[in-house]
Amino acid sequence: MPRSSTRQHIVEVASDLFYRNGYNRTGINEVIAESGIAKATLYNHFRSKDEICIAYLQYKHEVFVKDIKSYCDARPADGRQVLAIFDFLGAFFQDRDFNGCWCIKTVAEIPREDERIRKEIQKQKNQLIDFIESLLMDIKDVGERRNTARQVYLLYESAVSESHLHQADWPITSAKAIASKIIG
Amino acid sequence: MPRSSTRQHIVEVASDLFYRNGYNRTGINEVIAESGIAKATLYNHFRSKDEICIAYLQYKHEVFVKDIKSYCDARPADGRQVLAIFDFLGAFFQDRDFNGCWCIKTVAEIPREDERIRKEIQKQKNQLIDFIESLLMDIKDVGERRNTARQVYLLYESAVSESHLHQADWPITSAKAIASKIIG
DNA sequence: GACAAAGTAGACAGATTTGTCTACTTTGTC
DNA sequence: GACAAAGTAGACAAATCTGTCTACTTTGTC
Numbered sequence: 001m002p003r004s005s006t007r008q009h010i011v012e013v014a015s016d017l018f019y020r021n022g023y024n025r026t027g028i029n030e031v032i033a034e035s036g037i038a039k040a041t042l043y044n045h046f047r048s049k050d051e052i053c054i055a056y057l058q059y060k061h062e063v064f065v066k067d068i069k070s071y072c073d074a075r076p077a078d079g080r081q082v083l084a085i086f087d088f089l090g091a092f093f094q095d096r097d098f099n100g101c102w103c104i105k106t107v108a109e110i111p112r113e114d115e116r117i118r119k120e121i122q123k124q125k126n127q128l129i130d131f132i133e134s135l136l137m138d139i140k141d142v143g144e145r146r147n148t149a150r151q152v153y154l155l156y157e158s159a160v161s162e163s164h165l166h167q168a169d170w171p172i173t174s175a176k177a178i179a180s181k182i183i184g
Numbered sequence: 185m186p187r188s189s190t191r192q193h194i195v196e197v198a199s200d201l202f203y204r205n206g207y208n209r210t211g212i213n214e215v216i217a218e219s220g221i222a223k224a225t226l227y228n229h230f231r232s233k234d235e236i237c238i239a240y241l242q243y244k245h246e247v248f249v250k251d252i253k254s255y256c257d258a259r260p261a262d263g264r265q266v267l268a269i270f271d272f273l274g275a276f277f278q279d280r281d282f283n284g285c286w287c288i289k290t291v292a293e294i295p296r297e298d299e300r301i302r303k304e305i306q307k308q309k310n311q312l313i314d315f316i317e318s319l320l321m322d323i324k325d326v327g328e329r330r331n332t333a334r335q336v337y338l339l340y341e342s343a344v345s346e347s348h349l350h351q352a353d354w355p356i357t358s359a360k361a362i363a364s365k366i367i368g
Numbered sequence: 369g370a371c372a373a374a375g376t377a378g379a380c381a382g383a384t385t386t387g388t389c390t391a392c393t394t395t396g397t398c
Numbered sequence: 399g400a401c402a403a404a405g406t407a408g409a410c411a412a413a414t415c416t417g418t419c420t421a422c423t424t425t426g427t428c
Contacts, residue, residue, distance in 0.1 A: 006269050006375085022293060024208045028416060037377040043417065099296070104345060106290035108208060112283070122350060150358050158342035161288060164305060178362060222406040227387065237397060351405085369428105376423070383412060394423070398399105 007045045010035055013058045019102050022052060023109045053106065054120060060102045061124045065131070072135060079183060081136040085156055086176035093163050093172060100164035101157070129153045136183070149184060155179050191229045194219055199240045202349045207237060207293045238304055245308045249315070255313050256319060263367060268321040269340055270360035277347050277356060284348035285341070293329065313337045320367070332366060339363050 009111045013035040017026040028049055032039050040159050071091075092098055099105075103121040110117050135151035155175040162171035197219040201210040212233055216223050230236050234276035254276075256268045276282055283289075287305040294301050317333035339359040 015422080021295065024293070025295065025319055029414095039378080039417085040419085041375050044374080049416070100292070104349070105292040107349060108284075108289040109208065111205065111209065125349065128293060130232060147358070150354065151362055154339070154342040154355055154359055154362070157346060158338040161345060162338060162341060165288070165291060165309065171336065171338055174331070175338055178338070178366065181365070182362065211384075213384095223387085223408080224389085225405050228404080233386070372426095373427075374423100376419095378418080378419105381417090383415080385412100387411090387413105389408105389410080391407095393404100395404075396402095396422090398401090 006041065008035065010037065010042060010045060011052070011055045011059050011164060014052050015059050018053070018056050019060065019099055019105070020097070023056075023106055050114075050117070051115060055111075055126065057102065057106060057117070057120050061127075077137075079138040080180070082152055082183060083176060083180060084160060085132065085135075085152075086172055086179065089159055089163075089171065090155065090172050093169055098164065101160045104161060104168070111119070125153075125157075128156075132156070151182055152179050155182075189334050190221065190225065194221065194226060194229060195208050195239045198236050199243050202237070202240050203244065203283055205290075207290055221363075223310070234298075234301070237294075237301060241286065241290060241301070241308065242273070245311075249278055249311070253315070261321075263322040264317060266336055267360060267364060269316065269319075269336075270343060270356055270363065273343055273347070274338065274353065274356050277353055281349065285344045288345060300337060303343075309337075309341075312340075316340070335366055339366075 009070065010031065014026070014031045017030060017034060028039070031052070032042055035042075042052075046055070068085060068088050071088045072081060075081045075084045103124060107118060107121055129149050132152050133145055136145050136148055136152075139145040139148055155178055159172045161173035163169055194215070198215045200208070201214060201218060212226065215236070216226055219226075221258045226236075230239070252269060252272050256265060259265045259268045278328075287298070287308060291302060291305055313333050316336050317329055320329050320332055323329040323332055339362055342357035343356045347353055
């Protein structure tokens with residue numbers, strides 16, 4: 001296996017485990033056992049477990065952005081295109097691998113002082129707000145558009161966390177209904 | 185110290201540590217060191233660390249319910265009384281001990297299979313929805329009232345998580361603005 | 369086929385974890 | 399003051415964890 005795909009393989013296996021079972025509850029030994037690679041190989045690619053955590057967050061985000069973008073792009077670019085994010089989430093919720101938001105999960109597990117991971121997560125969330133804003137180009141006023149994007153973002157985030165917590169999809173439909181009202 | 189207050193003392197110390205530093209990252213040894221009690225005493229009151237976790241969640245919820253109720257009760261019972269929950273959160277956010285939602289934090293740390301803790305958290309959240317509903321008695325239709333309570337709940341939850349994540353208060357004001365629009 | 373890069377297997381150090389247990393001391397009540 | 403309940407101090411078992419290291423094997427390229 002070429003060097004780059006070994007690294008990618010580790011990230012994908014670690015991502016599945018971290019997301020499913022939690023970062024602190026997943027040991028390095030579990031990652032290498034599941035990957036089928038040697039421990040020395042893992043530490044040849046990553047300096048520490050923390051570095052794998054960063055790679056995990058980036059990988060999940062990368063896939064997420066790609067998927068949600070292509071999902072929304074398939075919808076007509078009318079004023080209601082942004083609502084597609086809730087339908088995307090609805091499909092994600094049905095997936096048996098759905099386990100809530102990896103950012104929220106991770107930030108809950110790391111010490112408060114860990115600025116590196118917290119900044120990465122804030123960056124990702126800001127990119128999500130930017131993406132939502134890009135779907136709201138019908139709103140011409142820049143300030144109002146940013147404001148609306150933030151509101152829709154809040155609803156989306158809530159829908160993710162709460163559908164996971166309650167193990168039900170009413171938070172998704174409910175959040176979508178509010179968003180629908182907001183964008184008029 | 186009488187038996188009941190020893191137990192309560194342990195719960196309070198453990199709650200502070202769990203909430204501030206995380207459940208998994210807080211060891212039993214830290215709890216007893218901070219409490220100034222002996223390990224055998226702790227295990228005389230609690231069967232396991234998991235049991236302390238349940239007691240922690242219940243204690244936080246108990247205090248939270250008492251505080252938010254008395255805060256909201258001080259407002260006039262007009263149709264907009266429910267918005268007080270966002271002001272309550274605003275004050276909580278200013279508090280240096282604010283560290284997001286203990287339920288979400290805890291659910292992120294425990295294994296998926298741990299039904300006991302998950303059920304406790306769902307119970308607490310349903311009580312919060314009930315409380316919000318009790319502030320919406322102006323809405324006469326039962327179904328619409330429940331629906332609105334859920335929507336306000338989603339906004340509140342989002343405001344808690346996101347103000348913590350972004351370390352900013354715009355999620356609180358933004359969520360309140362949406363709630364204001366919803367209740368008309 | 370030589371040679372370097374990459375990967376393997378797993379022992380090991382050193383630290384941490386929860387929970388048990390023993391032997392002792394304090395406290396409150398009769 | 400006797401006696402039981404409650405608490406203390408901390409050693410200990412048994413299991414975890416991350417990260418390092420050694421000695422060996424495979425793989426790809428010239």
